[in-house]
Amino acid sequence: MALTFDGLAEVAMARDLLRRWWGLELGLTDAKGGGYDRTSHATCESVRGVAGAACAKELSDLAAHFSKSKDRVAVSRNCHAGMSIVAAPVMGLHGVVGLVFATGGHDTDATAMEQGLIKTIGSTADEARALATAAPVVPDADLPKIRDIVTAAAAAVERALPAEIPPTAFSHPFSEMVGDAPAVRDVVKLLAKVVKSEATVLVHGESGTGKELIARAIHYHGSRAKKPFVVQNCSAFNDNLLESALFGHVRGAFTGAVKDQPGLFQVADGGTFFLDEIGDMSAALQVKLLRVLQEGTFTPVGGTKPVKVDVRIIAASHKDLAAMVQHKQFREDLFYRVNVLKITVPPLRERVSDIPRLAAHFVTKHWRGPTPPPRLSQSALARLVAYQWPGNIRELENEMERMLVLAGDATELTASMVSSRLAGMVAAPPKTLRDAIATSEADALVAALGRHLGERDGAAADLGISRSYLDARCAALGLGTGG
Ligand SMILES: Nc1ncnc2c1ncn2[C@@H]1O[C@H](COP(=O)(O)OP(=O)(O)OP(=O)(O)O)[C@@H](O)[C@H]1O
Ligand SMILES: [Mg+2]
Incomplete structure (x- = not known):
């Protein structure tokens, strides 16, 4: 990616100050510290040749320094020829x-x-003195100010960087699913198998992770694609309404039931029925659903005759149905019927590498103008990548739509257009392996103790460790001594 000073007002100002006050020139290198214009300054021009090569070494050392250190402000050094270099x-x-x-x-x-000129370039003493006398002087006391100016210019170049959207290296038939992260590749590989089967699918994932998108992909890439795809959210209705929506009712079943009304299961006949938030279904409806899954039949509300349908069911839940079974909140038999093929959709924070691609995808998806959509700047993208995204892909999509509205006809989406809410909640600092192990060990201990209501012998047996080792680990991890 070629960096540029073009069109950057802050850089023009910095360059002007440096020239007028100190007679210095501002330059720009590539990632390795090379690729700059070596004749950009009169002094450098008069000592170029060997000097150019050596200066390149100085700048490439600086580039290496910044990639290793956390320094983000300018540092100053002397170059091979004894000249000052300030770089950010x-x-x-x-x-x-x-x-x-x-x-x-x-x-x-x-x-x-x-001396530098004599040594590195082989100038005569007279030539060297003449060049050194002609070169501008940079007093030490001025260096902090120069460093500030160079840092500000670097920040301006940085803000204007177009975001790098890596091309996906992973091609698959589910083009509606954007993503290349390992977690997404696993889901897509599983999808390829799922679309060939007729089995019931359970899609599990946090809210906004793309559960419905996956259900649609299964339907539209499978053999039922030409038949209906019907969606019902099981938490949106009260029980009676949901029952009548799913299974329909016969005339006179309740006040207001003036004629027979087919349910969504009939509408979905031959196709796919996506039951969203199945964990919110009441116990009574769970029984009816179980019957559909076991026998392919149901009875409309108020009816007596069972109706037969051929429907593939895809259920989704953000809740952990297995845990709900343990707590008797979800029927075990229904769970096994639903959980034939399980797809776990990873939260966005586990596929951070896909954020640039997804953000760019949503910009294109929601851009309505006649011109090409605005570019996403590097600085805006950096904010998007640093955020935790509790609302997952849906939240990212909403954010991109919001930014497009704010941008109006600007050609660039900048960091200032990103919601301030995002700045307050950035990703947790990376954990060390030791911390990660301690956290999962503590989780396992707490879970086992919970299952045994704090009774330690039972918990130790569950975990396959001795009671004394369990006591020692609890003490080491600060989990208390128990009783
Ligand atoms: N991998 C993806 N590529 C592109 N768009 C995606 C992807 N995953 C999700 N989306 C988009 O994000 C939005 C939310 O996805 P979806 O409605 O499928 O999520 P959900 O898990 O069903 O959410 P909720 O739990 O809130 O119902 C949709 O507009 C969807 O098109
Ligand atoms: Mg959904």
């Missing part, structure tokens, strides 16, 4: 993408420059 990094999503640097002068003592 331009950071992309994955590290240093370039350097902004100021050079062309030397510190108040010109002898270092003279």
Whole structure:
């Protein structure tokens, strides 16, 4: 990606200040510290040749320094020829993408420059003195100010970087599903098998992770694609209404039932029925659903004759149905009927690498203008990537729509258009392996103790460890000594 100073008002201002006050010139390198215009400054021009090569080494060392360190403000060094270089990094999503640097002068003592020129370029003493005398002076006391200016210029270049949207290296027939992260690849591989079968599918995932998108993909890529795809959310209705919506009713079944009304199961006949939030279904309706799954029949509300249908069921839940079975909130027999093939959709925070691609996808999806959609800037993307996304892909989609509205006819989506809400909740710092192990060990201990109501011998037996080891681990992890 080529970096540029073009059109950046802050850079123009920085360049002007550096020229007028110190006679320095501002330059821009690529990620490795190379690729800059070596003749950009009069002093450098007069010592170029061998000097150019050596200066390149200085800048590439600086680029290496910034990629290893956490320094984001400018640092100053002397170059091979004794001249001052002040450089700041331009950071992309994955590290240093370039350097902004100021050079062309030397510190108040010109002898270092003279010696540098004699040593590295082989200038005569007279030539070296003439060059050093002609070069502007950069007093040490001014360096902090110069560093600030260079840092600000680098930040301006950074803000204007177009976001890098990596092309996907993973092609699959489910083109509606954007994503390349390992967790998504696993889901897609499973989908390829699921569409070939007729089995009932349970899609489990947090809200907004794409459960319905997956259910649609299963239907439209499978043999029932030309038949109806029907959706019903099981938590949106009261029980009577839901029952009548699912199974229909006969005339006179209740006040207002003036004629026979077919239920959604009949509408879905031959096709697929997506039962969203199946965990919210009442016990009574769970029985009726079980019968559909076992026998393919149901009885409309108020009716006596069973109706037969051929419907593939895809159920979704953000709740853990297995845990609900344990707590007697969900029928075990129904659970086994529904949980034939299970697809677990990962939350967005477990596929962070897909955020750039998804963000770009939603910009295109929701752009309505006659011109090409606005570009996503690197700085805006950095904010999107740092956020935790509790509302997952749906929340990201809403955010991108909101940014497009704010952008109006601007050609770029900038960091200032990102909701301030996102800045307050950034991803937790990376955990060390030791922390991660301690956390999952503590989780396992707490879960086992919970199952045994704090009774430690039973918990230890569950975990396959001795009672004394369990006591020792609880103490080490600060879980109390029990009783
Ligand atoms: N992998 C993806 N690629 C592109 N768009 C996606 C992807 N996953 C989800 N979406 C989009 O995100 C939005 C939310 O997805 P969906 O409605 O399928 O999620 P959900 O899990 O059913 O959410 P909820 O629990 O809130 O009902 C939809 O507009 C969907 O098209
Ligand atoms: Mg949904």
